Every structure is written in structure tokens, then in C-alpha cells.
Amino acid sequence: MLMFLNSMDLHEKLMTSESDYQKLQQSFEESMILVNIHDYLNLLAEEITNIGIALQSGTRAKPMFNLELELKNLNYNYFELRNKQLSPDSLENFMVLRQILMRINEITKEINEIYKVFSQDVKLAKSLSTGLDLKSSCRMNLNLIQKF
Numbered sequence: 001m002l003m004f005l006n007s008m009d010l011h012e013k014l015m016t017s018e019s020d021y022q023k024l025q026q027s028f029e030e031s032m033i034l035v036n037i038h039d040y041l042n043l044l045a046e047e048i049t050n051i052g053i054a055l056q057s058g059t060r061a062k063p064m065f066n067l068e069l070e071l072k073n074l075n076y077n078y079f080e081l082r083n084k085q086l087s088p089d090s091l092e093n094f095m096v097l098r099q100i101l102m103r104i105n106e107i108t109k110e111i112n113e114i115y116k117v118f119s120q121d122v123k124l125a126k127s128l129s130t131g132l133d134l135k136s137s138c139r140m141n142l143n144l145i146q147k148f
Contacts, residue, residue, distance in 0.1 A: 009110055020096070023093065023096075024093060024096060024097060027090065027093040028081075028093070028097070031081050031085070032077070033077055033078060033081050033097070036073075036074055036077050037074065037100065037101075037104070040070055040071065040074050040104065041104070043065050043067065043070055044067075044104075044107060044108065044111065046064060046065070047063065047064060047065065047067065047111050048111065050063075050064050051111070051114055051115075051118075054118065060118045060119070061114075061115065061118045062115070062118070063112075063115055067108050067111065067112065068112075071104070071105065071108050074101070074104070075101060075105075078097065078098070078101055082094050
């Protein structure tokens with residue numbers, strides 16, 4: 001269930017990403033930052049594929065890349081570029097780029113959470129969940145809503 005919820009959060013983050021990418025390409029065509037972002041997104045795509053294959057085959061997925069290190073490098077490249085080229089004219093573009101990097105950070109966290117679920121001891125997780133009564137929990141939530 002936790003895997004499903006994490007994957008839904010990840011899907012929502014991916015689907016709500018919207019920016020003026022053509023304007024960003026024009027603004028940052030001289031730098032490598034968009035190439036760096038592209039390369040990092042390809043790593044994320046490979047990790048998501050790895051997770052999907054593991055889920056379909058019923059095996060445990062293990063990270064293929066050190067996403068923390070790669071993300072740290074990406075953020076370093078962004079701040080290095082910003083420190084060199086930030087101006088009143090480029091401020092808006094840097095803000096949009098920063099928002100994209102923040103979404104990438106969130107997506108990376110979601111992927112890492114999914115990997116944490118894979119690494120959990122299945123027997124322990126099942127023993128903890130056996131005490132959960134979803135029907136009574138739903139009834140209790142419904143009663144609370146009706147009181148308001």
C-alpha cells in the first residue's frame with residue numbers, strides 16, 4: 001500500500017510540472033545547465049524503470065545510481081551558474097530554473113522513499129500492518145467529518 005501511495009505522489013509531481021521550456025532554452029543555451037538537468041532526468045527515468053521492473057517481477061529493487069551525489073552536483077552547477085550570470089534581466093529565468101530543480105529534488109525524494117519501502121523487512125511490515133483495521137478507521141474518519 002505504501003508503495004502505491006508513493007508512486008501516486010510521484011505521478012502527481014511529474015504531471016504538475018509545467019514551465020516555459022522554450023524560453024529557458026533560449027536563456028541558458030550558452031551554459032550546460034539544461035544538459036545537466038537532462039542527464040539527471042535520464043538517471044531518474046532509469047531508476048523509475050528499475051522500480052517498475054522489480055515490481056512486475058516481484059523482486060526487490062536496488063538503486064542503480066547514487067542520486068544524492070548526482071543531485072548535489074546538479075545543484076552545485078546551478079548555483080555556480082547563478083553566481084556568475086544572475087542579473088535583473090535573468091532573475092525570472094533563474095527563478096523558473098530553481099523551481100524546476102526544487103521539483104526534481106521532490107521527485108528524487110519520492111524515488112528514494114520507494115527504494116526504502118523495497119528495503120524494508122517484509123515480515124516486519126506485515127506484522128505491523130496486521131493490527132490495522134481499515135474499515136473501522138474509515139468509519140471513524142467519516143464520523144469525524146459528519147460532526148463538522
